[in-house]
Amino acid sequence: MNEPNAPPTFQLPEQMSTVSADIDWLYYFIYWLSVVLFVAIVTTMLYWAIKYRERKGHKAEPTGHNLPLEIAWTIAPLFILAFLFHKGFQGYMDMAIAPADSIEIRVNAKQWSWEFVYPNGGSSPELHVPVHKPVKLIMGSVDVLxxxxxPALRVKRDVVPGMFTSAWFEATHVGHDDIACAEYCGGRSTGPGGELPYEPSDDPRNPYPAGQATGHWAMHSMLFVETPEDYEKFLKGIGDKCEEFASTGKTCPADIAAAQGLRLYSxxxxxxxxxxxxxxxxxxxxxGIWGKDEATNVGVxxxxxxxxxxxxxxxxxxxxxGFGPVMPTFRGQVSDLEIDELMSYIKSLK
Ligand code: HEC
Ligand SMILES: [Cu+2]
Incomplete structure (x- = not known):
């Protein structure tokens, strides 16, 4: 289980997920197809440009239509394109539909950090997953895109405010890789002298400094693929919100948005x-308030x-x-996403 990742190849980084090999195969197929066609076409073009150049004593002989030739160069690329579409579509569907037994992890993106919320309600700034298990990420942003x-998972997915997007993967090796935000723009640091106000991360495997740097480029985090035992240990370490539920006599919500709502509640x-x-x-x-008719000062x-x-x-x-008008507004303090999560939590309180 501790075998190293498939090493980086000519143009692509190491492979760490079940889909990496297929994606790389298709990438290299298109790449080499393009190289071969480019060389063939440009060489032929140059050869003819020289052979049929304007010279004294040579007269142009225009050729007419050549129907078989025209049909051939229409049909041949059609086969290649149909094949590429087929492979691409297959790969897309593989990546779009998460297996039913996936572990669901919520991803909250914000300026400028990631937060990962696990099925037990605990959260961490770095992503920990068990090896050989499908993991489904349910991603939301509290501010911008x-x-x-x-890279090693070959997973890249936009995280959009006001909606959830998802991605899934199954890691094939114990190891780690970088998590980046692929919206590359962002402001400069506000540190004195323009340098980044770095605070070195306390995890020696994380080469990136944690700090107050601003910009999507500063949203560095790490993926840690762990053995099932290490993953369990990690989950214990971040605190099991299900235990909090159990202590109040309730069962753990299957719904992780509700678990997130519980966190916001406190x-x-x-x-x-x-x-x-x-x-x-x-x-x-x-x-029990969800769905009920509530008496208020403006009616039921x-x-x-x-x-x-x-x-x-x-x-x-x-x-x-029966209550006073003492609740403060939370406008500007809770995002749409957080309101959704609070609602999921209220719904779960049957
Ligand atoms: C300072 C006390 C206070 C805090 C803090 C507070 N609320 Fe309230 N909340 C009230 C009171 C009092 C009412 C009833 C009066 C009213 O409708 O405004 C109420 C009513 C509500 C209702 C309607 C409940 C019903 O039965 O119809 C919801 C939903 C609600 N609050 C959500 C929240 C959420 C979410 C938070 C935290 C983000 C929050 N409240 C924080 C005092 C508070
Ligand atoms: Cu970002």
Whole structure:
């Protein structure tokens, strides 16, 4: 299991995923096809340009149509293109459809860092995955367009604000590779003298400095492919949010967005006023509110996506009967993505 990655080849980096070999094969096929055709066409062109150049005593003899020749050079490329399309489409479908038993990991991109949230609700700034297991990344951005890129996996996928995109891979070797954001632009550092305010990472395998550098180019992280045992150890180390659920008598949410919502519930301070047990606090408990009819100062409303969104961004618009208008607005403090996650969490509190 500890065999090294397939080494880098002529133009491509080492291979670390189940799709790398196919992708590289197609890349090199197109590459060498282009080289052969380029040389053949340019050589022929030069040869004829010299052979039929204008000279004294030579008269041009225009040729007419040559139907068989024209059909041949139309049909031949058609076969090549159909073959390339077939291989490309096959590869695309392989990469688009994640196996059903994939481990789902949430990827949150933001200016200028990555966050990875695991099925147990814990999170880390670097991506850890077990070897020989399909992993599905569900990716969202809280601000601008980013692009998740791991060269050795041959995986690159845009991460778009306001929606989820996904990518999957299965790592074939224990090892590590770089994670980069493939939106290369970004501002210069704000460090004194223009240099980067580096803080060396404490992980010796990470050659990149962590720091306050700004720009997509500064969104360096690392992928660590680990043995199943090491991966389990890592999951334990980042804290098991499922255990927190268990301690409140609930089962772990299958839905990782809900696990992320639980994190926000405490990180954003909602827990100061809202319980999840049914007991009212300064605000109504979240337990069982999803879908119910709520009495408010403007009449009865249904607790749904729009209502919850409004409650978070504009809490004074509708005041729940029996409670004071004391909830502060979280406009500008929670993103659309985070609102979705809070909603998933509220939904899970049956
Ligand atoms: C300072 C206390 C306080 C904090 C902090 C707070 N809320 Fe509230 N929240 C309230 C009160 C009081 C109400 C009921 C009055 C109202 O509708 O504005 C309420 C109502 C709500 C409702 C409507 C509930 C229902 O039963 O109709 C939602 C949803 C909600 N809050 C979400 C949140 C989220 C999400 C956070 C954290 C990001 C949060 N609240 C933080 C006090 C708070
Ligand atoms: Cu980026």
């Amino acid at each position: 980013h692009s998740f890129y791991v 990180n954003k301070g909602c827990l100061a006023c809202h319980t999840t047990t049914g007991a009212p606090g300064i605000g109504p408990s979240w337990k 409303v249904k607790v749904d996506e729009n209502y919850v969104r409004e409650s978070i961004l504009d809490p004074q618009a509708k005041i729940v009967t």
